[in-house]
Amino acid sequence: MTSERAFTLDDTEVEFEPGDSLLTAALASDRYIPHLCAHPDFSPHGSCRVCLVEVDGHNRPACTTAAQPGMTIRSDIEPINVMRRQLLQLLFVEGNHFCPSCEQSGQCQLQATVYTVGMTDLHYPPLGPRRELDASHPDLLLDRDRCIGCELCVKASSEVDQKHIFSLGGRGTHTQLIVNSEHNQLGETDMTPDDRAAHICPVGVILFKTGNYAQPTGQRLYDQQPISAIGNHRAEDVDLPPTP
């Protein structure tokens, strides 16, 4: 019997609470929909589009689409996964992602999502943008090469830390993470390793200067289980680097 507050996701019924998005309701029911920029603690803005699903025949981002009774949602179908792979390929070529040497490898949501969705090559020619690495902070490092523009650090710094340190500047493929300081340097801000923004990055942009590569290969978060099984937002809880 179909609940009054339920929709079907890939032929399975998912119940929801008033105000839930499709993504929120699916995750609450332990149903994984690939996503990157959405975070349960912050309002969604649908920028990465990886959570794309088919809603009654139309493509919509699951994070910004309100759940409605009787909706028919299709997520794990080839046409949607093809588009997800293309979106992930675009994210890869717009930045400089070198997984083999990245210290977030094995704990990176972008990499884990790529594995889950089945992206196996870049397909598009890498743009190779020049983005400045910022090591001016005594405890933290900003490696902008890996930024996917999810704005989670922007939200965490403004909404939780109340410091308004980050923003995105530039347009299109020139969009970059910028720092709210005179010389665009993190070392000029009052950011600390305890800030929420220091632990929110789903990739490897905001890093600590100590405790690097402390997690052995084989024991990293997504070495154990795929992101579809353990979700996106445990990385910052499981692998808190030691506070300097």
Next chain:
Amino acid sequence: MDDAINSSSPRRVVIDPVTRVEGHGKVVLLLDDQNLVQQARFHIVEFRGFEKFIQGRPYWELPMVVQRLCGICPVSHQLAAGKAIDQLAGVITLTPSAEKLRRLLHFGQVLQSHALHFFHLASPDLLFGFSSATEKRNIFAVLEEYPDFAMKGVKMRRFGQEIIKAVTGKKIHGLAVVPGGMNKHIDPAEVADLTAQVNEVIGWSQEVVNVARELYLANEEYHDRFAQITSPFMGLVDATGGLELYDGNLRVQEPDGQLFIDQFDPNDYTQLIREQVKSWSYMKFPYLIDKGQDEGWYRVGPLARLNACDQITTPLAERERQRFLLGYATPRQSPLAYHWARMIELLHCAEAIAELLPDNDLQSGQLSVTGEPRHEGIGVIEAPRGTLFHHYQIDDQGLVTQANLIVSTTSNNQAMNESIRRVAADQLDGQEMTPELLNQVEVAIRAYDPCLSCATHAVGSMPLQVELQNLAGQPLAVLSRDSSGNIETSSQ
């Protein structure tokens, strides 16, 4: 050997190996007017650029990034970079656990690399002869004709890789080295598994040392003469002059056996060696400063280490070292003796692994320490192919500002050229090129186990082309061998 600039009207013979694997080398022989080989140039036509593109990166990434230089010896680069970043982190002395884990890792690395080279790459030459049919000169033919011998090689390499996996989490490109130590212990179950295998590996190592020795001594006079050159030898030694692979001081031995320098602090290596750049190769030419650019070239690797050291700490390998030098008042110089020396080192690694595995420090104890950061770090180890130098400088923010890597094959660069010239001088008669020339040039190069040895020994047969040119650069004759082993000659 004269420099090309001073060569009078040289003709050029080009041997251009083109393979389907990542390494790529080319040999050019310069002939004078009397068709005598005046100079050999082993061109390295790949450009990697690691020293440049790691500039601006945080120093703690170095072991992870630079190990990607190689798929055969990534551990060596990881450890050399690790020793350098220890210094950058201000750490001089590691904890016992970290030190022993690194040594175990390194012994596993050297063992698997030596096994790979001897069984997979060199044994077809040694077992079937330098001029045997090309379709036979590969590991599959060895597996067919000597299945028991070849399988032991495969299993020995696997054992070394299992050591690496136990310490770093992966057989290739894992990561265990962090500034000031290691990031994990070794699992007790893995210790038990490795311990159960190690005595068998020691037995196989003894067998293969016997094979290497008997193959060499079966035609000792010829092997001594083949591609023979005379050079000093460089290697790390411990405080007593013993063989040391992970951490020691530098020793350079003269061809007459006297010590040119001993217990030299590797942190001062820039006062000992310098690198020369030549326009025709991406690979530099290191030389001993006090001997000068022309005379200062030297050799590194198993032959250098066994010649230079006074003893080996493990008993079986020490006995073999003594047999290796028996009857020799001066160091052995033949490049083919590298194969024999390499197997003695393999035996040493197997014995050393057996000694280390029961040590509880591998499974417990403090893994890392911290210190007062510094701006310069130098890491020097004995990689399978020889002494490996990593040298980095960083700024106040921890970003790399300068890097210099002298890899083992680079130190053997001039020696390989000299050995090729010797082989070519013996084999080339006028302008007539023979398949034998191709084979023997390959064998001479391979003895040094250069890091591009895979390129010079593709499975199947290696496509080669030898070309004779006149003074105007026009080809006079071409000798080529395709990937099926068919040899074709043509006159222009």
